[in-house]
Amino acid sequence: MNDTQISQICLIIILIGFIGFLVFYKEEFEKITIQELINNEKITKGIISGKVEYVVKNFPSTILILNDGSKATIYYPKETTIQKNDFITAYVEKEKENNFYAYKVIKEI
């Protein structure tokens, strides 16, 4: 096998990768409101932002009530230092009604 052939394999891999990207890639999380996420049955995941209305617990996992105009209970499986009145952005998945599972919670500064 010579260098030209290996270079060609590299280009084929790039092409296959891009085809894979077009076929499999879909936007997983998009900005959404709590109300939209609750009402739209086709959407199960989204990025929600709002003010923390109440923190049930911070340790060993976090449960809080988020308000962006509508309210939702968010469960995040890690400890945090989030407090009442903090502004947060959460990458969530709908569990039931207004209960969401968070993959990631970011405190806005």
Added chain:
Amino acid sequence: MIIFYLILGSIFGIIAGLTPGLHTNTIIALIAISPIFGKEIMVLVLSMSIVQTFVEFIPSTFLGVPSTTTFEGVLPAHKMLIQGEGINAITLTVFGGIIATIVGVLITPIIFLLLEQNQREIILITPIILLLTPIIMIQQEKSFRKKIISIFIIFIATTQGLIFSGQIFALITGYFGVSATLYSLKEKNIIKKQNTEINIENKITDPILGLIGGTIVAIIPGIGSNTAATIIKTFKLKIQEKNYLTMLGSINTANFFFGFITLFALKKTRNGAMIFLQDKITLTQETMILGIIIMVISAGIGGFATIQLSKIMINFFNENLTRKLNIISLLIMIFATIITGGILGIITLIFSTSLGLFTISKKVKRSLCMNSLIIPTLFFYLFILI
């Protein structure tokens, strides 16, 4: 935006790969300050890391200056350069990396399930592998005298690892970077005109062996690419220089590839770039699929760029330029050590360089120095298990 970050990551990967002493982790430390989050940062870090695993063999071959992951490959690659087969040596590492990527994608579901369902077994087997590694290293030295020197080096490396536990960059740079550069500045080799007709005859078994090595590196803390190559050598005694380079290229790429898979299977990882990603991405199936696709594209970019860049660089290459580049890379390594470790970093660098030069002068394996990470990690595992 994904494509933009893919291109940006590839450019950073090429720069990091071509600059001795500049590791992707250093660039990641700078990226950490930025507010980029989610798949954008993942695409940037993965493409940069994968492209670097290919490109970093160029300075290793042309300058004889290794990175932390290529140092065992420097000797065979630089030896091939002296014989006029420099581009051939680099192409062999690309071949290894490409095969590792292709086979890696195919076996990802199996590796993922194995890791996910055997988490406890992995914790139990880790100290055994860590304990066996220095024993294998000593056993591989041929004469009794070299075995005794190896034990001495392991003892000194362990001591340095325990004393300078927070100075990993300075330790590794001293053992493999600064010592090798000082040595290559001293050495004067007559380098033949480089052959530009490339033809490699390698079996697919070597990159697959490398894939196993890369998986070990991705899972077991304290084990580097070169240590994994040493372990594999024990089981496959007759490894020719060319096959060894293919294997090392494969280990290097597989380490990053399976480091990413490990992050999703175990929810933890030992790879520096992946540790950074852990807090920046959501560990969902969709993210993992996107990551794998990005690594495949990046491997293609890295392999193609490495072959083309080596062909371009061969035209400018001469002994005088090599010497100048060696001095520049030496300065970059010292500067990077000051940035990452301060005064203590420089003190560590002096000690680690001394041990690196000692191993070179005694003609024993430099991977013995990796025991500065292996033995302290072993102590840690024994402590949590007992």
